[in-house]
Amino acid sequence: MLDQPSDPKFKGALAQIYVRSQPYGGSDKSNNGHRYDSIPIVNGMISAGMSCQLTHYTHEEHDKFFELCRNFDFVIVRCNPGQIKADGGDQQKFDDGMCALRKMGKQVWPSPDVMEKMGAKDALCKVATMNIGLPDTLAYYSPEEFSAGFKKTMAFQPRVIKQNRGSSGEGIWIIKLKDENYCKEYGERSCEDGEKLVLTEANDKHEEEHTVAEFIEFCVHGRTHKSGEWTSKGVGKYLEGGKEAGGQLVDQRFRPRIVKGLRYNLIGDNIIGISLGISLSPDCSEFAELTENFRKDLPHVMPSLDLAHEPLPLWWTTDFINASAKAEDEKWDDTPNACWDDISEVNKAEAKKIGVLMGEQALSILQMVSVSQLYG
Template sequence: MDTEPHTHPRSNTARRSRIAILSRGDAAARHDATAQNSRFVRVFEALDASGIEAIPVVYDETFADLVRNQLLTMDGVLVWVDPIHQGKTRAALDPLLREVAAKGPMKRPWVSAHPDVILKMGVKDVLYRTRHLGWGADTHRYASVEAFRAEFPSRLCTVGPRVLKQNRGNGGQGVWKVEAVPGTDAAVRVLHALRGSRPEEMPLDAFMARCEPYFGWGGCIIDQTFQPRLPEGMIRCYVSGSKVAGFGHQLIKALIPPPPEGPDSPEAQPGPRIMHGPDAAQFQRLRRLMEDEWIPRMMETLTIDEASLPVIWDADFLYGPRDTDGADTYVLCEINASSCFAIPDEAPAAIARTVSERIGRNVESGG
């Protein structure tokens, strides 16, 4: 194991700090991985410009021991691995990352995002735990199959269309719009957020049975009221640490019934995500809310200190009802902390600044 002293990346002493950029792939991808052929090439470049050596590390369960040994030689790890990818989960990776964070070469090693932080803010349960913040909506949590079956039917019938979300997932997996079918006895119309899905009508009991496996993987199901302004698009607010690093706006098609041409038609595909820097005028109110109110209150609610916030994460917002002055409100629909990508052009530099600050803290504390 490397025993050289760890220094601030901008100092002129022994060596540059070494950061792993971890992503999922097979043995061939691991063998061929370079900074130049990585989709994170701009992040590699920004870290290098800040005096930090970044190393591409490819992970798979079949060679996890090799990855563990490699990570234990690093000063930090930036992780880009989805909760679910081609049927694989993070069930083996997360314990490995916890071990690395506990046994790394520095006195205060860090992994971003740390699995324990993801379990606080990068799961759908955050929507329930922070529902009292200004980004909250009518949100409920079902902690068991029994609670789900007892409470959901009456809520659906009395409140209107709902959106159910499994606790851990990505790409629309396990996210459903559910509405009662008028004039029927306990029938529902459901639409999966997974791309290419079509609306289905079925007995409510059958749909609830379909959702029961979600309790085994994520431990709960989150239930939010459907936001009728969904067709106006989703705003993705990118954050590095506690500071906004940019925005993306996209006309999404998830949970919107496909046109007659079908879910594979061009008309059914989401629009491009238009990226903006942190100073984009149309999003300054949202930026102020995030930096001045919502992020600090989220940290307090979830007991996360600033040094533990992910180096890069994003919060997805839908437009809520306009307020009495006609201004937009925003409803949080998800926080992504496991694998936040693609990112605005301004984000790599923000990542490098945050990484430098984290390394500097470790040096000052004697790491």
Template structure:
């Protein structure tokens, strides 16, 4: 039931852009048109809020009267990071505005370190964390000598700072970055580790996992709203694959009832997501209104079923999404806003 106008919630949807993009932004012509429509269907008044650091004052003034701000902004975009934006979002949250995803939540679950901190869940594998370049240079050579490894910088997107590394000979390695169109190359192990020192700047870290042998069998993306699965995406990935593997396939989307993934759905809804929230000290009500978890296929179980190895969690800018996801996102947001309003009324 749509609420009377006097009780309607006001929400801004934020994404990056310049002054012209901000002036021209319209709900019906944006890439998030389906999200705007779903929010309207829940009786939520939503408007675009195009952001850049240069437009900080305008955007802050627009957002302060809002009940919620939904954010689509990658951690790295065009060489820009989210430092100023995250500072603004924390300010808004401290003023009582619901921010999704909150930067502190992203800092716990939307970084590669989540692979290390949740490694003991059934989605985990032989994962290591290097907090300093010295630790990396001391420990990594023995691990890569034992088999191919995948290194991931803690914060990034688009395959930036994700490397497959395997021994190629005495003191040499074959390396390939997951960035699109990157080619494998052979270099000395010492030279590669020297290149990686930049990943430790400003408190950065590297995460180290074994290369998954079923990598070419495809990736399953599990779309979540809060603690519930709202859809899936299946794709043959070719990042970190040799050129002869051919091109990647398009990602094919499906709803939460896709029969192929009901075991994964049950694991995410009932086990893995609650366990992750406990381990990372995240209030379930603070889980993003839209996020996703990427899984590679691990070894088959004794019963012949697929196992799943967590590859990464995306919580900063999840799009595109399955057709079923906008309605679920809007319902999650409405429920949270109603609960917040009711708590405030009870405390008044």
């Protein structure tokens, strides 16, 4: 880490969580117990003339932690989803603490609202009408919406149907028409109740055949005399309780998994790189049209997600095709003694570049907030 500035423009902290039951505090940690990206992020803030302290949240000292956070102008939250609970804490209590900081005028990146709404399963549905979206990406909250919408999308192309409350692939179905009689344009026709579907559930890859009517019945009412015989471990009823209780289905176009995916890496609204197995310039000609459309959409992303009051995240990615590497390839567990010094010089330079850009973006946001507060 760089030395902290003696007269910082703003003071901040990077909040982490050390899962005490897991080796090194979690698979996102290096052998010093900190996240592998902590050094470049903190140094990026320092390079921008701000101080940034490394902190760890422990649920036993919840009040003390947030009392400390009140002394900072900003908090960068780097606690992976699920890790607070895995360490014995309460995620909602932690989120409430961060929301309270926001109400005090502190910057929290990302805020709990941003984490929830940008990571929600229906986020793609809210950008469906943008240049980067697909119009046949829908979310259903009622049986009537589901029946009408699914019959229309299913007649067009193979689907992925996802329940909101599932885990480990349960309630996520890859669905194809058995007769493969898809229409050429979305909306040309809707499926009949009796058309046969071939369904594969993501949790165990088992395959079933049902009619359109039987699948809709299972999703809405579960196992009934109208839904036929199911071998799935799940019970259906994906819309039970309505939207307020998390009853929701997302319907999107199926795309086969490929080895090399397309990922855009951004600092705020600045596209800093494209990854396709190798790193590409954000101005590469191969994806010029997609990049141009994405840039046009960026000002509308947060408002579309009901986050108009929030800035784009400091550092975030967008995957246009779900083709991330296998999880085990991305963990540090296989080399438990790995640390910052084991990273190649090329990757260190890239990490430093990203950290510096994050610092510049953070400083810009804080300065704008300060001016806004000064003039009301």
